[in-house]
Amino acid sequence: MNTRSSIQGLHPAIATPEVEAAIDAVIAGIDQAQSKLTGVRSPDPDKQAAAAATIQTYGEARGRGLWYPLMGSGLGRGALVELTDGSVKYDFITGIGVHAFGHGDLDIIRTAIMAATGDVVMQGNLQCNEDAAAFSEALLSGAADGGERKLAHCFLTNSGALANENALKICMQKTGGAPRVLTFEHCFAGRTTTMAQVGDSAGARQGLALNLEVEHLPYFDPADPEGSTSRAVEQLEQAIRRYPCQHACLALEPLQGEGGFNVAPRSFFQPLMERARAAGIPIWFDEVQSFGRTEAMYRYQWLDLEPDVVTVGKMSQVCATLYTPDMNPNPGLLSATFIGSTASLRVGRRMLERLQAEGAYGEDGRHARLHQAFRRFARQLVESNPEHFPSPHDPGRPASPDEVIGGAGGMMRLTPYGGDATRIKPLLMRMLDAGVIAFSCGHGPVHLRFLPPMGVLTESDIESVLGIVGDVLEEDA
Ligand SMILES: Cc1ncc(COP(=O)(O)O)c(C=O)c1O
Incomplete structure (x- = not known):
């Protein structure tokens, strides 16, 4: 990768040969430091105590410890990350899907350094630099269909939950303050007081004053495609009959994230969308987790x-809410101090540019091929360890690979132990010790969740990680 490709990011008055040479020197220094990261490494006994103390102090400051007792050292290479205890691990969760180009990608670092030469760190809604316009344009042009811009507007913000708040406000205003939301079982929408009510997780709304009427329709069930579709349609129709003109939106994750990497086809959503549209209910796709990482930039396009x-x-x-001209709200509904940092805006745009230029998308794009590689290696693992892969639906028999391997693109899931929640967390901790950072998803069955760095991921990374998972499973025997 030519890491000089986005040098145009320097202000012309700053882009002197000396500045460019200085940036080259920084990049060369980082490259040199990264060369020592070649694979999984055990913790360094000299660093372990200090690392553990910082993690504990931070946990006390937060009022609760980190889920994983780990912190990055600031050095990484591709899918590998060095931690403060000196260990090196495969990062197959990437901050829950944030680090699309993994750790220490030199082009991404160069982009961020150039952003840091700008005059402001944060950009906002009252004042911004051209970076905000360029990032917004990258999202809108990626959404354009054959040049047509149905999603013509894009409002930027700095978290997925706030992008969702903006989406819901837009839908509510459009429907004259309709108080109800239609969504799906197992969905997740973020942790504001309102989004905690939209999401299908009781724990996330414990102790909150509930002020939103939310109905959770059944999601697609691959074991019963027609039945699950007709049950969802029937429940939607019933809700519309019961509460005419009371629904602000039909909110859906086209591929569920926290809920278990549940994939649903067009034939599931289409009849639901038709019914909702006929009743004047706006349709909002929450792609906060699936955006950019499956076979199309936007899942709705796929x-x-x-x-x-x-x-x-x-x-x-940087997060965003995109909407059609018809949904454009009145002035005053959307704003906030921050959009995001200059570096986030530049890096976000650069990632989108690279994913498209490097062939991430399409039926035979990099994301589709990497997912197929995941399925191939996962299948070998399942077939050689049937005792660790009972069917989640019938624990008395070994699972078929399709029952325990799932997801799409860079959302990869594997379900050992029949999806038994009490065994998945200890397994994740043993995987961490062995050199793999992953996470879980699903409300039961609970799955191993992988959100690997798709921009830099190789088949050999996937093979190594699933090899480690296999070793850890075998130790359990
Ligand atoms: C589908 C979906 N929506 C919204 C959110 C909330 O995003 P954030 O954590 O950035 O607020 C998430 C986060 O996991 C998500 O998966």
Whole structure:
């Protein structure tokens, strides 16, 4: 990768040969430091105590410890990250899908350094630099269909939950303050007081004053495609009959994230969207987790569907709400001090540019091929360890690979132990010790969740990681 490709990011008055040479020297120094990261490494006994103390102090400051007792050292290479205890691990969760180009990608670092030469660190809604306009244009042009811009507007913000708040406000204003939301079982929408009510997780709204009427429709069930579709349609119709003109939106994750990497086809969403549209209910796709990492930049494009509002986040670095002209709200509804940092805006745009230029998307694009490689290696693992892969639906028999391998693109899931939650967390901790950082998803069955760095991921990274998972499973025997 030519890491000089985005040098145009320097202000012309700053882009002197001396400044460019200085940036080259910094990049060369980082490259040199990274060369020592060649694979998984055990913790360094000299660093372990200090690392553990910082993690503990930070946990006390937060009032609760970190889920994983780990912190990055600031050095990494591709899918590998060095931690403060000196260990090196495969990062297959990337800050829950944020670091799309992994750790220490030199082009991304160069982009961030150039952003840091700018005059401001943060950009906002009252005042911004051209970076905000360029990032917004990258999201909108990626959403344009054959040059047509149905999603013509894009409002930037700095978290997925806030992008979702903006989406809901837009939908509510459009429907004259309709108080109800239609969404799906197992969905997740963020942790503001309102999004905690939209999401299907009781723990996330414990102790909150509930002020939103939310109905959770059944999601697609691959074991019963037609039945699950007709049950969802029937429940939607019933809700519309019961509460006419009371729904602000039909909110859906086209590929569920926290809920278990549940994939649904166009044939599931289309009849639901038709019914909702006929009743004047706007359709909002929450793509905060799936954005950028499957076979198309936007999942709605892959499904060939037309939402009114779309939210994106995580790998985009800066989050956004995109919407059609018809949904454009009145002045005063949306704003905030921050959009995001100059570096986030530049890096987000650069990532999108690279994913497109490097062939990430399409039926035979990099994301589709890497997912197929994941399925191939995972299948070998499942077939050689049937005792660790009972069927989640019938624990008495070994699972078929399709029951325990799932997801799409860079959302990869594997379900050992029949998806038994009590065994998945200890497994994740043993995987961490052995050199793999992953996470879980799903409300039962609970799955191993992988959000690997798709921009730099190789098949050999996937093979190594699943090899480590296999070793850890075998130790368990
Ligand atoms: C589908 C979905 N929506 C919204 C959010 C919230 O995003 P954030 O954590 O950036 O607020 C998430 C985060 O996991 C998500 O997966």
